[in-house]
Amino acid sequence: MKKANGNGSVSKLSGIRRKPYIARVTLGWDESTGRQIRKTIGTYVTQKEAQKALIDYLDNPYDLDLSNILFKDVYEKWSKLKYPKVNHSAILGYQSAYNNVEKLHNMKIKDIKARHLQEAIDSCSKGQATKKKIKFLFGQMFAYAMQNDIITKDYSEFVDIGKASEESKREPFSxxxxxxxxxxxxxxxxxxxxxxxxxxxxxxxxxxxxxxxxxxxxxxxxxxxxxxxxxxxxxxxxxxxxxxxxxxxxxxxxxxxxxxxxxxxxxxxxxxxxxxxxxxxxxxxxxxxxxxxxxxxxxxxxxxxxxxxxxxxxxxxxxxxxxxxxxxxxxxxxxxxxxxxx
CATH class of the missing domain: 1.10.443.10 (Intergrase catalytic core)
Incomplete structure (x- = not known):
């Protein structure tokens, strides 16, 4: 395992866990105690995954605070930049799309893969128009996250909202x-x-x-x-x-x-x-x-x-x-x- 002169380590946590292996990086030393100041990169299912995460970080260090940012945090940061540039109706559309994928809100965006986005789309009970808006929101948010080095891959492009069904039965407003x-x-x-x-x-x-x-x-x-x-x-x-x-x-x-x-x-x-x-x-x-x-x-x-x-x-x-x-x-x-x- 690559430890880069003591700059990081991988260890196994005690107890029964879904992700028992933890990768940590050494940020410095506490002068008063002589102990390492360490920060967690993440926890992983296998030792191999944890080692890879550590090596990737040491080869290309990134802001660990950003690496733990949630989907809802990216939405908040993105919307502060986006909303002043669009009209009120567009804002309402984005807000509705966001509210329809609540299951993603508290996930770390770096952990969100194509299957998570697809599941969010598939579980949405709304029509094709809403799903299009959700996919568009995904694209905007993931582009923002990549531009700010929060993630390294945009999975939103793999989302499939399916084809519009045959013209649906006309339903009058109640x-x-x-x-x-x-x-x-x-x-x-x-x-x-x-x-x-x-x-x-x-x-x-x-x-x-x-x-x-x-x-x-x-x-x-x-x-x-x-x-x-x-x-x-x-x-x-x-x-x-x-x-x-x-x-x-x-x-x-x-x-x-x-x-x-x-x-x-x-x-x-x-x-x-x-x-x-x-x-x-x-x-x-x-x-x-x-x-x-x-x-x-x-x-x-x-x-x-x-x-x-x-x-x-x-x-x-x-x-x-x-x-x-x-x-x-x-x-x-x-x-x-x-x-x-x-």
Whole structure:
């Protein structure tokens, strides 16, 4: 065994232990007692592993305090650098990802291998979007740990989150979930957009394309829609519950109702990844944007709204383009039906 002139040693601890062999390094001598000042490198299952750890340390000394740093400590150090550079929604996403791998929090990061990361992913009951965020968090944290000589290998690249399953069944938001969205209307950025979709039936792309010129605050209507002939330029009365949300966002100087921090139209991917997913993760919900549209249709149906009115506001193909001439009577009929939603 290499002892490097007395600079380290390997010994076996007493008792029955899972890792009975301990490797220590000599940092100096206590002048008053003449005893060695030693620090533990680690404990190991076999003598061979302990000897290798000692040799590796003596060949390339590192900060032993850093070698014992926990996963949660790396997260704390990394987040202090990362969070001031990203928006609030991104922070919520990272926090949710971290909270979903609690079993790793108190592990030394140098002891965390690919299998530990994979087990954390596999045991997560959340959807694909959450698992992607967890893997991304792993990559960020392990990169930080390597940059700061805490670890020597990045195992995060070996994590497999699997392929997205076939399009899952559309699940409307429950009444309790809708109540929770309203509860956080003042403290979670962009949560209003989810409620607007739930009470209007607009797809995410349709909401992002909605121009202020097509919003009539006086008559409380919105005209928009994409995708199909039946869905284009459909008129939807603004439900009284979301009128204050739309009114707050409305700015005639902006071309679009929903804009990014630059005052421009927000892209679908940016909205979905930076806004929608973090909100779902923070509130512990499992939904996709299209579930908002499904919720609107479900709420109308549950309130016994007129089937024709539902088709008109949703924009189904069965509502032919030739019928889309809205009279005052039409608008009032649609409004009466949309306001059936409580």
């Amino acid at each position: 009444n309790k979930e809708i109540e929770l969205l309203w509860k956080h209307i003042d403290d979670i950025e962009f949560i209003d957009t989810i409620l607007i979709m739930i009470y209007s039936g607009f797809r995410i792309g349709e909401l992002l394309e909605l121009e202020t010129k097509n919003i009539d605050l006086v008559n409380m209507t919105m005209t928009g829609g994409l995708k199909t002939e039946a869905g284009k330029n459909r008129l939807v009365p603004i439900h009284p519950k979301i009128f204050p949300l739309i009114e707050k966002r409305y700015n005639k100087d902006n071309q679009y109702l929903i804009i990014n921090f630059k005052g421009k139209k927000m892209k679908y991917d940016n909205y979905y990844k930076e806004k929608f997913i973090p909100i779902m993760e923070q509130l512990n919900m499992e939904h996709r944007p299209h579930d908002c549209r499904h919720t609107f249709a479900t709420l109308l149906s549950n309130a016994n709204a007129n089937a024709t009115a539902i088709k008109k506001m949703i924009g189904h193909e069965s509502y032919a383009t030739t019928e889309k001439i809205y009279t005052h009577k039409d608008i009032e009929e649609l409004r009466k039906n949309v306001e059936l939603i409580k």
